[in-house]
């Protein structure tokens with residue numbers, strides 16, 4: 118929360134269902150405090166039927182927020198002004214009001230790009246990448262990978278048709294869909310990105326047995342947990358450099374902060390807020 122909530126305080130919300138698990142209120146309120154902006158960020162469980170009304174009312178009142186599972190696609194259809202990232206992914210995770218219109222962006226794209234660049238220590242140009250998943254997060258990752266100039270993306274998803282649809286929408290010559298898990302056996306990849314939700318529930322299988330590959334240069338898991346994730350642990354046990362999704366979470370939040378407040382986000386304060394929770 119900002120030091121004092123008054124009638125001028127902007128209300129930013131996380132809209133989704135469920136929202137209780139989210140770290141975004143913690144990260145954004147820490148950022149608001151640190152940057153001394155007059156805003157408060159709250160999570161609001163919201164049904165699909167209520168989404169349009171809530172987004173419109175908040176935006177008209179000078180506020181905005183984030184949108185999470187399962188409403189990112191629906192949110193894109195509610196907007197009056199769509200960023201290029203929204204148009205390419207068909208999803209919106211950040212919105213705000215401006216001149217009486219609802220503006221929206223998908224900051225998962227830029228958040229992923231920033232996290233990727235920091236993980237690979239520079240541009241990701243020329244990399245051969247295996248992308249696991251074809252849901253909303255995978256679409257943002259695919260756009261980010263292509264914009265970073267990777268050489269090739271192989272997509273592996275449980276539902277092949279969903280992967281094909283994603284490749285048709287976003288792809289191009291650099292994107293190829295693996296028809297079966299066997300298609301990637303003994304292949305060589307510089308980077309594996311897990312954008313499936315496998316690992317969220319206890320007892321989930323690993324998204325991929327990394328030993329099937331001839332080489333896995335590095336692993337990025339979009340999931341995060343207090344002590345990394347099972348996929349990150351699998352990679353590290355095989356001597357593969359790996360990271361979980363916390364930096365992407367912070368970076369997509371930082372881009373959202375920039376959209377709402379028109380100034381750079383206090384990244385260190387946001388990272389510290391996450392680290393404090395993870396240390397508990």
Ligand code: NAP
Nearest residue numbers: 250251252253254255275276279312313314339362365366
């Ligand atoms: P989504 O749209 O529901 O997509 C889920 C993906 O996981 C689909 O590819 C789905 O495959 C796959 N999947 C689910 N259960 C599976 C199973 N039992 N076996 C194999 N594949 C399975 O979700 P999303 O929005 O893309 O989010 C995916 C993950 O990314 C979530 O865990 C989310 O928390 C994380 N995420 C992290 C960040 C961050 O900032 N770190 C940002 C966004 C998302 P099918 O197509 O076959 O169903």
